[in-house]
Amino acid sequence: MTLSHAQPITELLDVETVQSIADEVWPSLVGDGEAFVPVPVAPPAEVVSAWVTISGPWNGAVVLTCAPATAAALTENVLMTRPPTVVDDEDVADALGELANVLGGNIKSVLPGPSALGLPQIGTAPPTGRLDDVRRLTGQWRGQSLTISVQGVTVAPHTERNEVPQQ
Amino acid sequence: MRALVIDDSRAMRRIVGTILKDFGYEVREAGDGRQALDVLEEGFTPDLCCIDWNMPVMDGLQFVMAVRANPAHRQVTLMMVTTESETGQIVKALAAGAHEYLIKPFTADAMRDKLALLGLLPEEVSA
Numbered sequence: 217m218t219l220s221h222a223q224p225i226t227e228l229l230d231v232e233t234v235q236s237i238a239d240e241v242w243p244s245l246v247g248d249g250e251a252f253v254p255v256p257v258a259p260p261a262e263v264v265s266a267w268v269t270i271s272g273p274w275n276g277a278v279v280l281t282c283a284p285a286t287a288a289a290l291t292e293n294v295l296m297t298r299p300p301t302v303v304d305d306e307d308v309a310d311a312l313g314e315l316a317n318v319l320g321g322n323i324k325s326v327l328p329g330p331s332a333l334g335l336p337q338i339g340t341a342p343p344t345g346r347l348d349d350v351r352r353l354t355g356q357w358r359g360q361s362l363t364i365s366v367q368g369v370t371v372a373p374h375t376e377r378n379e380v381p382q383q
Numbered sequence: 384m385r386a387l388v389i390d391d392s393r394a395m396r397r398i399v400g401t402i403l404k405d406f407g408y409e410v411r412e413a414g415d416g417r418q419a420l421d422v423l424e425e426g427f428t429p430d431l432c433c434i435d436w437n438m439p440v441m442d443g444l445q446f447v448m449a450v451r452a453n454p455a456h457r458q459v460t461l462m463m464v465t466t467e468s469e470t471g472q473i474v475k476a477l478a479a480g481a482h483e484y485l486i487k488p489f490t491a492d493a494m495r496d497k498l499a500l501l502g503l504l505p506e507e508v509s510a
Contacts, residue, residue, distance in 0.1 A: 244488030245398070294394045296401070307393075314392040317437070318487045321466020329469055333437055335391070 222274040224349040225366050228327055234353045234364055237322045242357070245315055246293045252362060254355040259363075260286070265341035266312035268320035272331025276349065276368040278320035279341045280312065286360040287312050309338040323366055345369045384505055385409045387427065389419040389446065390435035390464070395487075399433050399464060402491045406498065407505045416441030420449055429459055431503050434481070436465035436472070444479055451480035460501055464489070 238252035260283035267279040282290070291303045291311035303311075313336030324331050344350050349368030356362060386408045388399045393414075400410040411427055413419035415438040423429075432450070436443040443463060450456045462483040463476045473484050483497050498504040 241488045244490060245394075291394075295397060310392055311394040314394045317392070318466050321437075321487065322468065324466075325468040330471065333466065335437060335439060 256354040266316040266338045269334035273328045279365040280316045281363045385429045386431045387429040391438040416446030433464045436467045
């Protein structure tokens with residue numbers, strides 16, 4: 217394991233850039249007219265997270281967190297399902313993971329490179345590293361709380377992928 | 384027109400596939416590069432492959448190289464559809480034999496523009 221001595225994410229990425237990426241991702245994946253609104257609402261008691269790791273000069277993860285019900289609603293939109301079709305846990309993992317993947321890929325593109333993106337994961341968000349190595353955008357979609365967290369780790373993340381890192 | 388959509392995300396396969404079907408394509412799907420090669424070996428002959436980059440088992444770049452190394456598949460047009468948006472990655476994919484590059488997130492109009500550039504937009508759609 218390698219200790220990270222990179223610049224903190226707060227010196228590399230501002231919240232406006234995260235918002236602009238979310239502004240592109242939501243209409244494309246969640247649906248026409250859909251938006252990540254950067255107005256915080258009360259956080260849910262129970263949450264689920266999807267994330268991708270970034271490995272390079274900066275090491276960390278891009279984490280999307282929301283309530284399970286919000287994750288299911290996002291999934292219905294991403295998959296364009298309509299009642300009576302019910303999304304299952306696998307659907308939610310796939311759709312929320314792809315949202316994190318597209319957010320993470322676009323955030324990676326504005327960070328110093330070369331960097332590699334890990335495959336999407338879902339569950340309990342990974343722990344953050346240094347307290348100053350977190351850039352967090354809190355907002356809502358359809359009135360439900362959402363958080364996009366770009367957070368460093370103290371060790372280089374394990375990337376589950378078979379891709380050759382960028383040269 | 385026939386297309387093979389290669390992405391480990393079922394959600395993204397559905398999004399890309401829906402757009403292509405709206406353009407009149409017959410669409411098949413594969414969850415990684417290895418599965419996609421199997422589909423080609425079964426005899427499916429797509430006009431277009433839409434290829435994610437980051438996938439387990441065999442990633443998109445490895446798939447492009449494998450297809451380009453097989454003369455039997457030289458007619459197929461390869462388009463990367465990926466979050467990998469750095470110039471170095473785009474150059475690497477094009478050098479390996481990809482014809483076009485579409486960065487996620489994208490719109491149906493962006494897909495239409497790419498297909499038009501490639502000459503793969505059915506006439507009834509482009510009219």
